[in-house]
Amino acid sequence: MAGDDGAATHLAAAPAERTCVGFAVDEAYALPMAVAGRSLIDHYAGPAPLEIMVLDLGITAPTRARVLASWPPGTRVRFVPLPRENLDGLPLSDHEFVLHLNRNVYGRWFLPELLPPAYRRLVYLDADILVLRDPSPLWRIDLEGQPFAAAQDKGIPYVSSELGVPDYREMGLPARTKYFNAGVMVIDLDRWRTARIRERALHYARSHPDMRFADQEALNAVSGGAWTEFPREWNCPVEEELLAAHHQADPRIIHFLGPDKPWVTDVTWAPHCQAAYTACLRRTAWATELPA
Numbered sequence: 078m079a080g081d082d083g084a085a086t087h088l089a090a091a092p093a094e095r096t097c098v099g100f101a102v103d104e105a106y107a108l109p110m111a112v113a114g115r116s117l118i119d120h121y122a123g124p125a126p127l128e129i130m131v132l133d134l135g136i137t138a139p140t141r142a143r144v145l146a147s148w149p150p151g152t153r154v155r156f157v158p159l160p161r162e163n164l165d166g167l168p169l170s171d172h173e174f175v176l177h178l179n180r181n182v183y184g185r186w187f188l189p190e191l192l193p194p195a196y197r198r199l200v201y202l203d204a205d206i207l208v209l210r211d212p213s214p215l216w217r218i219d220l221e222g223q224p225f226a227a228a229q230d231k232g233i234p235y236v237s238s239e240l241g242v243p244d245y246r247e248m249g250l251p252a253r254t255k256y257f258n259a260g261v262m263v264i265d266l267d268r269w270r271t272a273r274i275r276e277r278a279l280h281y282a283r284s285h286p287d288m289r290f291a292d293q294e295a296l297n298a299v300s301g302g303a304w305t306e307f308p309r310e311w312n313c314p315v316e317e318e319l320l321a322a323h324h325q326a327d328p329r330i331i332h333f334l335g336p337d338k339p340w341v342t343d344v345t346w347a348p349h350c351q352a353a354y355t356a357c358l359r360r361t362a363w364a365t366e367l368p369a
């Protein structure tokens with residue numbers, strides 16, 4: 078069916094797609110971003126060059142240089158500063174599950190509007206992830222007309238779950254509306270802007286000072302299930318239960334969500350995840366801080 082004409086038409090319909098990935102970090106998260114970025118670059122096998130966009134929430138010049146030194150020469154990187162005032166007044170929970178979050182988690186909301194119109198799609202990554210296999214299929218996922226794709230959250234599967242969206246009934250959402258984890262998102266930039274997701278999430282956050290899961294709760298609340306689900310292999314939580322089934326799961330991207338971070342202390346209950354992390358950390362400019 079796909080003869081030469083078909084191939085030519087297909088190419089004409091998708092001119093020069095840019096392969097852009099976004100992070101949003103402050104000084105404290107520069108190290109994990111360097112590792113996450115290194116794992117991404119090492120495994121990326123797509124046709125177009127990767128372009129890395131860093132929403133800079135206060136990275137010092139020496140640390141910025143260290144990030145760049147962690148990635149191969151010639152890697153396309155842009156640091157775009159976001160003044161911290163944009164995040165002033167946004168609520169943070171004192172719930173025990175989310176004490177490790179700080180206000181910078183809201184930075185990701187601003188990324189889609191900082192990219193020039195030539196970019197159609199952005200893959201957003203948390204800094205606490207590690208890419209284990211080629212991520213390039215993420216730029217080809219069918220978004221089915223939705224503004225973004227994500228994985229259903231394992232710990233918070235529905236808006237009606239504990240730590241979900243407390244107001245879901247008032248917002249007109251069915252109890253079984255799926256709730257996503259915001260650590261890996263494939264964003265259609267036009268649709269995200271048209272749906273005014275940042276504005277609506279900001280409004281939700283400012284009107285819910287007691288919200289429990291910061292940026293992720295707000296995004297789930299305003300999206301109301303209008304997102305496309307991708308398999309959890311793209312955002313696989315490093316959790317004990319999951320690790321028992323690790324060999325079946327074969328994740329492409331693992332996510333060190335929760336308070337145990339592999340660059341802070343050894344994640345002893347997930348030794349193979351920790352080992353993969355440390356091996357990648359050795360390939361960055363922070364390798365010198367590791368014991369031999």
Ligand SMILES: [Mn+2]
Binds near residue numbers: 260333334
């Ligand atoms: Mn995370």
